Amino acid sequence: MNSRALLSWSTAVLSVLLLTACGEEKKPYAWQLPPGFPEPFVPADNPMSEEKVVLGRFLFYDERLSGNGTMACASCHEQQRAFSDAKATPSGSTGHAVPRNSPGLANVAYLATYTWANPVLDTLEKQALVPLFAETPLELGMGTRLDEVLQRLREDPLYLELFRAAFPDQKEPIHEDNVVKALASFQRTMLSGNSPYDRYLQGDITALSPAAKRGMELFFGERAECYHCHSGPHLTNSFRSKDTKLSERDFQNTGLYNVDGLGAYPLNNTGLFEFTNNPKDMGRFRVPPLRNVTLTAPYMHDGSIATLEQVLDFYTAGGREVTSGPYVGDGRMSPLKNPLVRPFELSAQERADLIAFLESLTDQDFVKDARLSNPFDE
Structure with missing residues (x-):
């Protein structure tokens, strides 16, 4: 582990330890909403927590989440491009063409449906299943190598601490459902509300x-x-x-x-x-x-x-x-x-x-x- 990765690991672990040390009773999540923004919809089975957001942020940027370890969510959703990627259409982790443009993710917490045309995907949790597990087209390609991907996470001391903090009631918290819940929680914090138009x-x-x-x-x-x-x-x-x-x-x-x-x-x-x-x-x-x-x-x-x-x-x-x-x-x-x-x-x-x-x-x-x-x- 290089010095930069070690520092990130130490900072993350310290953050989650401080969060979990503040008392066993969970407080409601403190949204940092731009002026005038309503509270986003959150599914009842995935309440927001700071620990999930921290975990989701690491997972969003981690290439180990793809089947072959070459692509992260952030590969097609770059922050400097408002979480899009400047390409007409992207390629998946194995080089397969994806036929639709990677949309930006600003205020994605407020959408009624996700992806370009699927009426069934009405939560970020459901949407996350598409890039993670879909095979036609294949994006992150986690589906056929799920055990391998989860084992990578289980072997990393950082993720052992982050998953335990995010899901403290679970004996074995590193599994696909919690990966999805953490990713969704992080994406709900992608709030954009300080443009000149907003200030006007x-x-x-x-x-x-x-x-x-x-x-x-x-x-x-x-x-x-x-x-x-x-x-x-x-x-x-x-x-x-x-x-x-x-x-x-x-x-x-x-x-x-x-x-x-x-x-x-x-x-x-x-x-x-x-x-x-x-x-x-x-x-x-x-x-x-x-x-x-x-x-x-x-x-x-x-x-x-x-x-x-x-x-x-x-x-x-x-x-x-x-x-x-x-x-x-x-x-x-x-x-x-x-x-x-x-x-x-x-x-x-x-x-x-x-x-x-x-x-x-x-x-x-x-x-x-x-x-x-x-x-x-x-």
Whole structure:
């Protein structure tokens, strides 16, 4: 163990020992919520604790969690990119292509569903099972080598202490259920709420530039109509908190593809249709939040649009016409497209204003937050 890893180990063990020494009676978890943020929904069988968060942070950054020991959650979710990875689509630990873009994780605690189009995954615990255990496509590849992965953790004195502190009532706490619970607990602390836009909403009228203010008016106005889908505190209609009921899941087809003239999407990326087999669900995907959107390029479920400027081109055209390659077709004419996605015009100034507003959603404190950083680098 090198000196840096030893220091991380010592710091983590000291932290959990101090936490567990504060008394046997557990106190409610002390959320550090940005101003105006409600308390996130947390499943009853995985109550938050500081010990789980500490453990989850180490697991999130540990490549030993993958089957072949080469990839961590953080490999596709980098903090400096708001926990995305700047790739159109990533590759799994064995090099297999993953067909969908790695989304950013800012405020992921508040989503109603997870991944791009699975209506069943309504908690972070359920979502974690996909990258850990799924084989088509294979991501971390833990499923076929589960015993080997868990043995790696059991042989590490750091994890012996961290798991015992996080799950003190269990005699043998190092198992897959607790790995999932700890990862989910850590991800619920990925809270972003100090962008210029946030400060403006909190009363600092100087936080937004004049251009960003004009862009905000466009964004929430009836010409651009962005707000119909990108609404609420996190600029997505996928939202859930402790005090809100889980509403009907909302997925949208934006006219990105129209392969057969009837609205078809590429076979490996059909969206909600993959789970429902309802033809009306072809090409429908979850609406992504827009916080820190300038850091999470490229865009769309398949990363096929490189820049925010090109995203504006897409929406002002009312969809996309693909003129070459295997997916030729005019998405603007798709019969399955949301009717709100329709052509409209923006002047050069208005386009710049909208971009300025989207840039105001960037929270630099979030991407530099030491509580979310790689503990093995400390």
